[in-house]
Amino acid sequence: xxxxxxxxxxxxxxxxxxxxxxxxxxxxxxxxxxxxxxxxxxxxxxxxxxxxxxxxxxxxxxxxxxxxxxxxxxxxxxxxxxxxxxxxxxxxxxxxxxxxxxxxxxxxxxxxxxxxxxxxxxxxxxxxxxxxxxxxxxxxxxxxxxxxxxxxxxxxxxxxxxxxxxxxxxxxxxxxxxxxxxxxxxxxxxxxxxxxxxxxxxxxxxxxxxxxxxxxxxxxxxxxxxxxxxxxxxxxxxxxxxxxxxxxxxxxxxxxxxxxxxxxxxxxxxxxx
Amino acid sequence: xxxxxxxxxxxxxxxxxxxxxxxxxxxxxxxxxxxxxxxxxxxxxxxxxxxxxxxxxxxxxxxxxxxxxxxxxxxxxxxxxxxxxxxxxxxxxxxxxxxxxxxxxxxxxxxxxxxxxxxxxxxxxxxxxxxxxxxxxxxxxxxxxxxxxxxxxxxxxxxxxxxxxxxxxxxxxxxxxxxxxxxxxxxxxxxxxxxxxxxxxxxxxxxxxxxxxxxxxxxxxxxxxxxxxxxxxxxxxxxxxxxxxxxxxxxxxxxxxxxxxxxxxxxxxxxxxxxxxxxxxxxxxxxxxxxxxxxxxxxxxxxxxxxxxxxxxxxxxxxxxxxxxxxxxxxxxxxxxxxxxxxxxxxxxxxxxxxxxxxxxxxxxxxxxxxxxxxx
Numbered sequence: 001x002x003x004x005x006x007x008x009x010x011x012x013x014x015x016x017x018x019x020x021x022x023x024x025x026x027x028x029x030x031x032x033x034x035x036x037x038x039x040x041x042x043x044x045x046x047x048x049x050x051x052x053x054x055x056x057x058x059x060x061x062x063x064x065x066x067x068x069x070x071x072x073x074x075x076x077x078x079x080x081x082x083x084x085x086x087x088x089x090x091x092x093x094x095x096x097x098x099x100x101x102x103x104x105x106x107x108x109x110x111x112x113x114x115x116x117x118x119x120x121x122x123x124x125x126x127x128x129x130x131x132x133x134x135x136x137x138x139x140x141x142x143x144x145x146x147x148x149x150x151x152x153x154x155x156x157x158x159x160x161x162x163x164x165x166x167x168x169x170x171x172x173x174x175x176x177x178x179x180x181x182x183x184x185x186x187x188x189x190x191x192x193x194x195x196x197x198x199x200x201x202x203x204x205x206x207x208x209x210x211x212x213x214x215x216x217x218x219x220x221x222x223x224x225x226x227x228x229x230x231x232x233x234x235x236x237x238x239x240x241x242x243x244x245x246x247x248x249x250x251x252x253x254x255x256x257x258x259x260x261x262x263x264x265x266x267x268x269x270x271x272x273x
Numbered sequence: 274x275x276x277x278x279x280x281x282x283x284x285x286x287x288x289x290x291x292x293x294x295x296x297x298x299x300x301x302x303x304x305x306x307x308x309x310x311x312x313x314x315x316x317x318x319x320x321x322x323x324x325x326x327x328x329x330x331x332x333x334x335x336x337x338x339x340x341x342x343x344x345x346x347x348x349x350x351x352x353x354x355x356x357x358x359x360x361x362x363x364x365x366x367x368x369x370x371x372x373x374x375x376x377x378x379x380x381x382x383x384x385x386x387x388x389x390x391x392x393x394x395x396x397x398x399x400x401x402x403x404x405x406x407x408x409x410x411x412x413x414x415x416x417x418x419x420x421x422x423x424x425x426x427x428x429x430x431x432x433x434x435x436x437x438x439x440x441x442x443x444x445x446x447x448x449x450x451x452x453x454x455x456x457x458x459x460x461x462x463x464x465x466x467x468x469x470x471x472x473x474x475x476x477x478x479x480x481x482x483x484x485x486x487x488x489x490x491x492x493x494x495x496x497x498x499x500x501x502x503x504x505x506x507x508x509x510x511x512x513x514x515x516x517x518x519x520x521x522x523x524x525x526x527x528x529x530x531x532x533x534x535x536x537x538x539x540x541x542x543x544x545x546x547x548x549x550x551x552x553x554x555x556x557x558x559x560x561x562x563x564x565x566x567x568x569x570x571x572x573x574x575x576x577x578x579x580x581x582x583x584x585x586x587x588x589x590x591x592x593x594x595x596x597x598x599x600x601x602x603x604x605x606x607x608x609x610x611x612x613x614x615x616x617x618x619x620x621x622x623x624x625x626x627x628x629x630x631x632x633x634x635x636x637x638x639x640x641x642x643x644x645x646x647x648x649x
Contacts, residue, residue: 211386
């Protein structure tokens with residue numbers, strides 16, 4: 001059950017990464033110096049100095065060390081631009097999940113070697129017809145320092161294609177975010193993200209036994225955001241993931257609660273200081 | 274805007290498919306067809322009909338899978354599955370049955386590299402058509418790294434398969450709810466094969482069962498009773514059947530306690546005060562009448578292996594894959610739990626337990642040939 005909660009938390013973390021122009025991680029805007037924001041599932045974001053933002057998930061730091069840096073880039077045709085460089089070291093978490101019995105997500109006979117995930121993104125944001133628009137694209141690299149067994153994947157939406165980067169060595173990502181005020185206090189946020197793992201399907205579909213097949217994942221999120229104050233907000237919504245996997249194509253609405261076979265709307269609280 | 278809303282609703286609806294598939298009492302199984310159907314073999318030319326039943330253990334041979342032996346392995350490697358599946362296909366080609374009843378076939382399970390084993394066997398044997406009924410179908414099993422699983426019963430046939438039913442068997446009652454949610458949903462797969470019907474009034478059915486293995490309540494009794502009910506209905510309606518499968522029950526007169534054969538390192542059985550006293554799945558006297566639970570089948574129908582021979586070692590069909598006779602000697606088989614029956618007659622001495630296949634599964638296939646249907 002504890003593992004199930006961790007998994008659910010991981011999903012929610014992924015779902016809630018996004019938000020408003022001034023204090024949201026998805027856009028090209030940088031957190032002002034000495035300001036920070038945090039949510040239940042949202043990473044801590046901190047303006048280290050003018051033009052440098054750090055974000056990380058503190059709750060995950062011991063098992064999934066992670067950090068992300070965002071710096072502004074020169075404006076381009078009325079777009080604000082930025083680059084983001086992210087690092088994640090998933091080995092401790094994956095080895096925790098490689099266990100016997102309930103909560104074993106990876107075959108306990110497999111050991112995950114040291115691995116470092118590096119992602120670089122170029123982000124462009126601007127307001128068009130009172131809509132905040134952000135487009136982004138980037139490269140993901142999975143550096144593996146040892147033998148990574150092909151069977152050590154996790155065949156779940158969101159997770160599979162992120163881990164597949166380590167098997168493939170690299171991948172691509174891109175996305176479009178739309179953020180619009182509906183009223184003074186309520187906003188709607190929608191995004192579509194594409195993850196692509198080149199060559200995976202070609203390699204996998206030649207064989208009957210294939211641990212590596214399914215080269216894309218499209219993730220769409222919609223959130224209704226209530227700006228309670230300039231320092232606190234509540235959001236609710238869903239995430240829809242559609243992708244190609246070793247077992248075929250699948251679409252899944254998240255968060256999804258297995259035992260009751262029900263989708264549950266996400267609720268997230270965020271604070272800014 | 275209306276189209277956008279409709280599309281969104283459609284996507285959201287698709288996204289809410291159950292995480293673990295549960296089945297109604299009756300449902301329609303999935304149908305398959307070989308990539309190249311042999312137009313000659315799909316037509317019955319007269320002569321005997323050879324039938325085979327085999328629990329093929331999802332094509333992993335004697336792999337020490339944690340779930341059904343003393344093993345600790347979970348996800349089979351590519352070489353194990355590829356080699357085993359190739360030899361299973363070759364074996365079926367050599368034996369050349371007209372109808373095959375398979376248990377424990379994987380369709381897109383992580384543990385066997387997401388292999389579609391039904392399609393592979395159709396494409397690599399003289400068999401042309403197939404139906405498949407899931408026993409265990411879940412997006413993700415969060416235990417021991419199993420992940421996605423879809424395992425079930427299948428009927429493969431040279432002849433076209435007509436209407437088919439997946440008949441749900443009762444679930445175990447000796448498990449907590451969370452365990453039952455992720456556990457197997459056993460079934461009986463019943464298919465009509467119109468090509469073999471001797472008249473429009475006398476239909477020909479193939480019936481495949483995989484009964485419970487590890488239940489310690491009365492689930493096995495319920496499964497066998499339901500199985501008999503289905504066969505009796507076919508028979509009393511004047512139709513014919515070939516049927517069989519892995520009944521996970523020993524024949525009348527057989528040894529009933531295999532706990533010490535199946536015991537794993539660190540386990541203790543038959544010790545007063547230690548619970549459980551018997552090993553799950555290795556003891557066949559859990560409820561009154563269990564040792565003779567199959568007697569009605571032998572009384573009512575013709576068995577591929579005649580009743581006089583059922584307890585002979587040459588007709589044993591199973592031993593767990595890690596069962597050892599000595600330090601270096603594998604116990605290949607020590608009990609009979611797989612069966613073939615018909616309400617017609619098997620050809621004399623055609624019943625055969627293929628013990629040479631012991632490396633391909635922890636169960637041995639059984640085959641037998643029906644007398645010429647045109648003489649019926």
